[in-house]
Each structure stands twice: as structure tokens, then as C-alpha cells.
Amino acid sequence: MDGTSLTALSIILVGLILLSAFFSSSETGMMSLNKYRLKHMAKTGHRGAKRAQKLLQRTDQLIGIILIGNNFVNILASSIATVIAIRIWGDAGIAIATLLLTIVILIFAEVTPKTLAALFPEKIAFPASYILGPLLKILYPIVWAVNLFTGAILRILRISPTDAASDHLSREELRTLVNEAGALIPTKHKDMLVSILDLEKVTVNDIMVPRNEISGIDLDDDTDTILRQLRNSQHTRLPVFTGDINNIQGILHLRSAAKLLQQDEISKAMILQLCQEPYFVPESTPLNTQLINFQKGKRRFGIVVDEYGDVLGLATLEDILEEIVGEFTTDYAAASPDIIPQEDGTFIVDGTASVRSINKSLGWKLPIDGPKTLNGLITETLENIPDTNVCLKVDGHRVEVLQIKDNVVKAAIVHPKKRKKRALSLV
Numbered sequence: 001m002d003g004t005s006l007t008a009l010s011i012i013l014v015g016l017i018l019l020s021a022f023f024s025s026s027e028t029g030m031m032s033l034n035k036y037r038l039k040h041m042a043k044t045g046h047r048g049a050k051r052a053q054k055l056l057q058r059t060d061q062l063i064g065i066i067l068i069g070n071n072f073v074n075i076l077a078s079s080i081a082t083v084i085a086i087r088i089w090g091d092a093g094i095a096i097a098t099l100l101l102t103i104v105i106l107i108f109a110e111v112t113p114k115t116l117a118a119l120f121p122e123k124i125a126f127p128a129s130y131i132l133g134p135l136l137k138i139l140y141p142i143v144w145a146v147n148l149f150t151g152a153i154l155r156i157l158r159i160s161p162t163d164a165a166s167d168h169l170s171r172e173e174l175r176t177l178v179n180e181a182g183a184l185i186p187t188k189h190k191d192m193l194v195s196i197l198d199l200e201k202v203t204v205n206d207i208m209v210p211r212n213e214i215s216g217i218d219l220d221d222d223t224d225t226i227l228r229q230l231r232n233s234q235h236t237r238l239p240v241f242t243g244d245i246n247n248i249q250g251i252l253h254l255r256s257a258a259k260l261l262q263q264d265e266i267s268k269a270m271i272l273q274l275c276q277e278p279y280f281v282p283e284s285t286p287l288n289t290q291l292i293n294f295q296k297g298k299r300r301f302g303i304v305v306d307e308y309g310d311v312l313g314l315a316t317l318e319d320i321l322e323e324i325v326g327e328f329t330t331d332y333a334a335a336s337p338d339i340i341p342q343e344d345g346t347f348i349v350d351g352t353a354s355v356r357s358i359n360k361s362l363g364w365k366l367p368i369d370g371p372k373t374l375n376g377l378i379t380e381t382l383e384n385i386p387d388t389n390v391c392l393k394v395d396g397h398r399v400e401v402l403q404i405k406d407n408v409v410k411a412a413i414v415h416p417k418k419r420k421k422r423a424l425s426l427v
Contacts, residue, residue, distance in 0.1 A: 009084050016077035017109050023070035025113035026132060029124030030055065030062060032117060048126025051133055060150070064143040065136045074105065171197055188326075195324045199288035204281050206356055206372065207323060208304045208313035211245055213352065217252060218243065219268050227266065230257050237301045240275050245311045250275025251301060280305050283312055291320050326360075345416060348402065351375035351409035364417070366395050375409040 033052060041049035055062045081101040085093025117124040136143065169177065178185065178193045185193070216239040217226055229238075233254060241248045249272060256274040260266050281290060281302035294300065300317040338353035339361055349358060353374050355366050371377045378401065379385055381394050386409065389401045398415040 006084060006087060009080050013077055013080045013084065016073045016080065017104060019073040020070055020077065020105060020109035021113040022128070022131075023066050023073065024110050025117040025124050026128040027063070027066045027070070027117075028114040029117035029121045029128060030066075032121035033125055034121075046126075048122075048129055051129035052125050055129055055132060055136070060147050061136060061143055062132070064146050064150075065132060065139060068139065068142060068146065069135065074109075077101065077105070191326065192324055195326075196288075199291070199320075199323065200286045202287045202323060203283065204285050204287065204290050204302070204304050204315040205283040205312065206354075206368070207287065207319045208283075208315045209319075210313045210352060210354075210373070211311050214239065214245060214311075214314055216241055216245065216248075217271070219249065219271070223266060223268070226268070226271070227261070230254065230261065239278065239303065239314065240271065246309075248278045248303060248311065251278055252276075278303050280309075281315060282307075287320050287323060290315065291317075294320070342413075347414050349374055349412055349414050351378075351403075351411060358414075362416075364397070366397070374412060374414075378409050378412065 030052065033056070035056075038049055038053055038056075042053045078097075078101055081097040082094055085097035085100075087093070089096055175194055175197050178190055178197075181190065215233065215235055217229060219226075219240065219242045221229075236254050238252050238254070239245070239248050240250050240252050252271065252275050257271075260270060260274070263270075279297065279299050279302045281293075281304050283304050283306050285293075290302070294302070294317050302315050303311055304313045304315050306312055338350040339358065340348040342348060347362065351374050354372055355368050355374065355377060356372075358364060358374065359366055359368065366377065371380050377394055378392065378399060381392055382390070385407045386401055386404060389404070391398065391400045393399070396417040400413040400415075401409055402412055403410040
């Protein structure tokens, strides 16, 4: 370099610093790409995304070519800067060149380009892929040799490249991804997606209509009572049983019953002929499984039974869909007969109301891993069946028992949980 002018050396030095900035930004940009967005863009035919995805399939080779290029230009830049400094300042130029070049590379070839690449990875990585791809082919023997030694060192340390974390998202990671999507996903859609992920945590026992609330046709009743029930029913399907709900004979669709109502004489045998075979569902079936079972069997209605075959309640396709999309009414607390809001902010709640429905309608967080109804929650907290009106606290909510009948809490006043007051400090 003795015959090379300072101007030429300076131009070369500036070019090497720019190349160093290119390699530094390329590394950060490539590693900062969103893998799932990259896959989507590659599927839509984006050329830059396809090239970047191909390079990222062999991360060891990509890092190898970037680091080889970056180290080469940095070392060469250091040598040229030393030559320039010695010509200007003599032997003292070595220290000066080291200090100045360190600052220049740190600011212009490391921090600034890497920050820009982290902020705008696609704008940096996609154009860089057009250079890194051919460069990898040209320097492949060197990259292969470097990776060979690197792989040997990893094997000595008993580390395998296949031990790297999988690209597949876990359920909890996917839930976090949905929640962090921000304005990209509307809040209502976000809630639906999270509800779908939570379906396997909820069983039919959690969303069923309890047996004491089941409206059905008892064949032991007289014909006039049955006809009156058919005319006034608010449900499209009714279980038909004899004497007790455990003796279910079938499921009657009111569309079929409409034909009976047009006839002069109706017998119980005619009702049984129109009934469909009952479909029984184990109480511990997860909702995601039951949704698929409903779809496969083309059913919308199931009788929930325990391990002994006793009827516990009924579950419908609508109940499962409400777990995903929410209640079909705009104000569930106002529309639900089990929850009556009061002027003082409290609620009169039916003892048979499910804890999950109370939480959903009022936005509370009463425990759902134990009893399924408010009555069960009260008796579990008291550890006995109350024989008089009592007041207690359940998960921070004040509960006043209003009515007790047949060893069951029929109604209670539930107070919203009080917010903690912030302590004021005087300075």
C-alpha cells in the first residue's frame, strides 16, 4: 500500500465501513424477521421473502457467510486505517487509528445499522437476500469448512443443531400471540379465538342445563297436560321420559309435534313414534371433542350423564357456540332470570345459577374449579348446609342468603367485590 495515495485509501476505508454496516444490518434484519409473516409472504409469491426464507432454512450457513464477510472487511478496514494513521501521525497513529476506528465502526457499522434493521427487518433483509444468496454460492467452500469445525466443537459440547426450539407454537404461545395482536385483530374476534383455544379446558358439565331446569314431557301426565306443554313450549326439542328424567324414552322435535296438534285425537304412543333416539354425553367430555361429536352425528342436543348413567342435565350445540362467540343477548345480566340487578349495585342470584354464567354475565372471577352452582359454592364455603339466612364472603364477594328450601339455597344477594383504596402519602 506504499504507492497508494491517502485519498484512495480513505475511499477504500469508507467503502469497507459501508460493507461492514451492510453485513451487520443483514444479520440483525434476517434474525428479526417474523417467521410466520415471512411464510405468508413467501406463499403469496413475494420474491424477497422466498429468498430470505431459503437462506433461513440453513441458519448456520447464513450466519457463516455474514460473519466471514463482516470480519474480513473489519480486519481489512483496521489495516488500512492503521496505514493511514501511521502516514499522518507516525508511530502514534496506531493507537489513534485503533481508537477512532473503534468509534466509527461502533456507531456507523454496528449500532446504527443494527438498530435500523431491528426496526425495519423486511426493508433490510429482503434486499440483502439478493446479495447474500449469490455470495453464499461463491464462498460456499469457505463457509462449509468453517461450519465443519463449528459442528465438531458443538459435538464435543454434546450440542446438536436439531435440539433448537421448534417453530411450532404451543397453545399458550398462540394465546399470547392473539392477545398481543393489537388492532390487527378486532377485540370480538380476539375473544372468539381465545375461547376456541380454551374449549378443551371446559367440559359439558360446566355448560349444561342442570336436570332440575330441564323442561320435558312426562308420559305419566295426562294428554291434556302434554298438549298444553307442547303448545306453550319455548324450546324446539324436548326430552320425553316416563315418571323420572332418568327414564328418557327419546327426544321430540316440536316440528314433528306440530303434525300431532292438527289431529283430533293424540295418544302417547303417537308421541313416542315421533321421538328420536336420545343421545347421551359423558359429563367429563371436553367441549372441543363434543363439538366434533355433534358435527359427526349431525346432532344439536345431548343428555349429560354421570359415570352411573344418571341424568345430570342437557347440553346443546348453542351452549357450546356461546362459549366461543359469547351470549346471543346484548345484556345477559338483564335478560337472565337467574340474575336480577338491584338499585344499590347488588344482584339477587338464583341458587341454581351456574358459577360460569355468573362470571360471564357480570365479569367476575368466582372460582369455577369446584362447585358448579352458587348453591354449591355457598355450601362448600360454609362446609355445611345453612339452616338459616347467613352472610358470608366468597372470593371477596359478600353473599347474603335470602331463601333456603329443601336444604338448598334458593336465592342470595351477591355484592360486587370492593376495590382496594389506594393509600395516599404526604411528602
